[in-house]
Amino acid sequence: MSVRDAEAGDLAAIKAIYDAQVAGGIATFDTVTPPLEHWQDKLTGPHHLLVDEEDGRVQGYAYSATYRPRAAYDRTREVSVYLDESARGRGVGRRLYAVLLDRLRADGVHTVLAVIAQPNPASEALHRGFGFERVGVLPEVGHKLGRWVDTAFWALVLDDA
Template sequence: MGPVLVRDADPADLPRIAAIYDEQVRTAISTFDLVPPPVDQWAAKVGSTRPGDHFLVAQDDGVLGFAYSSTYRPRPAYDRTREVSVYLDEAARGRGLSRLLYAELLARLRAEGVRTVLAVIALPNEASEALHRGCGFERVGVLPEVGWKFERWIDTALWALSLDPARRGTPPGRPG
């Protein structure tokens, strides 16, 4: 294994992105999808040109994981808010790759004028909560029993990160 490169995802990465995510759909509560999405849905995410939407992969000999930002809610007042997600191949966990992906993703969002970044974490998930805490996110709430997967109810925690805490309460400029 060589040095890990974080880069923009491209269409050639779609099979690995789908495989990593499909494993999470089948085995974990980190996603509330119950059926793996088709590859063309991933193609739309990877190909999004909307400001604030990014899709990154961590790669050495192949794609080890990915992180992306997307619209939090479709209404215009949320334009400076993004939701983020990160997924790693099981064999790549514990190497700091999630933090590496988030460092690049958050830097891009900050440069574009995104104000608030949100992450939704299915509970329990100590590793994901530790990652987000370590990246500066703060747990701001819990939504009890909002997901049903693997024959049980699952809570989610909402985590938030202000990319511009010094300007809290000030009017926004134009979004990126």
């Protein structure tokens, strides 16, 4: 078991994990699966894209991305984490976030945000465990799988953690 930077050979597995949520979950508001190039772009630039590998198989990934492009947001990042269904509930999400948040600290990031479509008790427990606080809810901003979905914003100020 290890957490490491994603490589080109991991992208098909990452895409499969994400595409399952596009089709059948609310964790993402995408409704059309993004092409492989979408993931290739995340291997370079200011992003971190980490995978958790067990017995040579990628079972989940976590990433950080720019929150908004305007310059005053430079030390803020948005993060997320997705696991294959078979890997959930046994600490893999926690393992990925521990490495990702260390990376962001080392980068000098000040504030980390997560946007969690409701309900998602597993994701909320994961973020709470790292000290994130729920700072607000946007009501009914998404429409997916036949219903309106709220998003909750969770924030962690790294310098305070």
